[in-house]
Amino acid sequence: MTLLNETHDPALQSWVSSAQAAGSDFPLQNLPFASFRRQGSQEAWRGGVAIGDQIVDLQALAASGSLSGDAQRAAEAGAQETLNALMALGPKAWSALRLALSRGLRVGAAEQAQWQGLLVPQAQAAYNLPARIGDYTDFYTSIHHATNIGKQFRPDNPLLPNYQWVPIGYHGRSSSIVVSGTSFKRPVGQTKAPDAAVPTVKASARMDIELEMGIFVGQSNALGEPVSISEAEDHVFGLCLLNDWSARDIQPWEYQPLGPFLSKNFASTLSPWVVTLEALAPYRVAFARPEGDPQPLPYMDSAHNREAGAFDIALAVDLQTSKMRAAGEKAVQITQSNYRHAYWTVAQLVAHHTINGCNLQPGDLLGTGTLSGPSLDQAAALIELTVGGKQPLTLPNGETRTWLEDGDAVVLRGWCERPGAARIGFGICEGQMLPARTL
């Protein structure tokens, strides 16, 4: 459980002046982590921390001799190609590095002269996935998404009986997770129309997005040893944005009885920046079940989880079509939601995932599932926004979209703001769908 401390003070300002720019995702109160190097270079990938429009190079920081103790140990771990070693260290080390960064980057810090040489402009950076992701688990934590989808398949019984008891989740594919900015081809696969005698193999005609958050596991638990809900957050490094692209015509034909497979594992896009749980502390909110719903079983319940287990994170999806790009038009927002609507908290996902002894490892990724909010304009996938493809969206330039079209680029955004706290953001998670390969 992370409490507020000096690093959260909204009055803090950095000598990196862009950190104070209006609407910046990366003020001094955020300090998220990524793996980066200079664009076009053959430099080693290494960890970095965002401040304004700059990146503190953790390899250079670790070599600078300006840190000591846990903070130095964390910077050395963060200097590696991926953040796995840093993630493995646990919250004491993460917190020590955050505090040292916060102090050294503040206006008036003695470190300013030395640390100015450790900065790389974000405009010059290329990003790697933050971690080598061993296992990726995708959950289904929005009861609104589950209900909206369920209505399309089972109008009289949209929500399955286990939903309010079990945080439904399944294993996803790690190898095809790509970092923001990577394009992918429209996938090909088997589909079968309800009235067709046999399936056909073709490019998916029902390509969708899923607006999710990604949760990076920090320190591991041993195989056979569950993580209790009171310890669960100590095993979480931070959160990022995740677009779980989905082929809605491949999915219904393949998913019985073992779940989605090729409809999902052609590409999933992750934002480069991981915002730590400590940075999110000012945006914790109470987690409460709607009146009359079952309460979580004891292994997924705690006073802390009830009082502050959820996170108030605003989320949005922007779409830019090829036509908009050609006309020089920016992406337009097609939906917005908030992570606070989730039916299960981060801590509950960790406690549930490990109740059987399953071992989570540093760099493992948990997806929240599609984070649709309670109203239809907060739906976080096209299948909901267009009611199963029956009500196309009309874009400001007059184009319509039922499903994604070739060349469409989708940008996920996430941010936190409230009076009395510094606004922090997640950067962007962007991907473009290219035409399918020639069949």
Next chain:
Amino acid sequence: MTLLNETHDPALQSWVSSAQAAGSDFPLQNLPFASFRRQGSQEAWRGGVAIGDQIVDLQALAASGSLSGDAQRAAEAGAQETLNALMALGPKAWSALRLALSRGLRVGAAEQAQWQGLLVPQAQAAYNLPARIGDYTDFYTSIHHATNIGKQFRPDNPLLPNYQWVPIGYHGRSSSIVVSGTSFKRPVGQTKAPDAAVPTVKASARMDIELEMGIFVGQSNALGEPVSISEAEDHVFGLCLLNDWSARDIQPWEYQPLGPFLSKNFASTLSPWVVTLEALAPYRVAFARPEGDPQPLPYMDSAHNREAGAFDIALAVDLQTSKMRAAGEKAVQITQSNYRHAYWTVAQLVAHHTINGCNLQPGDLLGTGTLSGPSLDQAAALIELTVGGKQPLTLPNGETRTWLEDGDAVVLRGWCERPGAARIGFGICEGQMLPARTL
């Protein structure tokens, strides 16, 4: 497509005389790979090749100066901690190393004097997982298993309509895959009896095995680039044994709508030895669909696949209870099956998995799913053998088993034999279930 060559000659004998022992799994015609070191040592894990009751140490072989070209390159890759680098090289290098090993280990080989110093007795070896498994996909390739399980849930409609068209598969958990000889605790989880109002959290009371084969991916395909069925086998390094332990009371409550999760991911046991496709060449058999069944779609069909896409591999499951162990009694066989009964071939699984562009990476693991044969005594899981727990098995010592009990050890075995070819085997895949943790 691997043809027979001099390494398959059944007359070949090795100067390691135990390779000729009756019933040996590891004659000169096999030459499977594992990752090993001496028991109780802190030596580096490295690759080894089984010959009789010995292991050829690939680290020592690579340093010996006795190989060259592709064979040397493969030995150097195989000298690493896991076999991933060797797997990545592809069939030309694998084949060159196999040929060099076959020639150097033959009776009369000039290498004998030098290579005797490269051997480590299997009796002194500890094993690692053969590879760092990035992603693990479990398929469902036995139509007999799918039908048997389906009958228990849907007596009138046991086989779902997609089964004969789509090689059904789902993502499994990599982190909890353990090597043969590793014990695990009975898992705890949510279960709900059909007549109960609410679920309860308890140790699983319906613990089961699943007799499967594991398929190790060799060389990778790039994201977005499918592997055609004609190239599919070039992307497969070899086969091993896999026990996909399952908690049958956790499974039905959690698996709708996204598939099995905590009922499976507490432990999966893998045999240490990986038998290459080349070693299995004499045991290829025709792949044919039953009369009247749909033929595979073109992307999963080829002349080679029809003529020789399946493998004739005998499989068996042995059980040893605590009582048998205390009485000094050996494990008893409770079922046997054969991989040739699978409804989809190795090549079809690879072609299907990548049809959407999903990238397979060296060391990725595909499970075949439970390999039940056509008759009930060839069922490859207790849920089938005991007809959903209704017909307990009676063991020779008078004990009965509906599901596994604490202390039960299960051993999977696999081997190939036919007139005119050398018998080869997979070694064993063994695991013991310990009592659940205290709740």
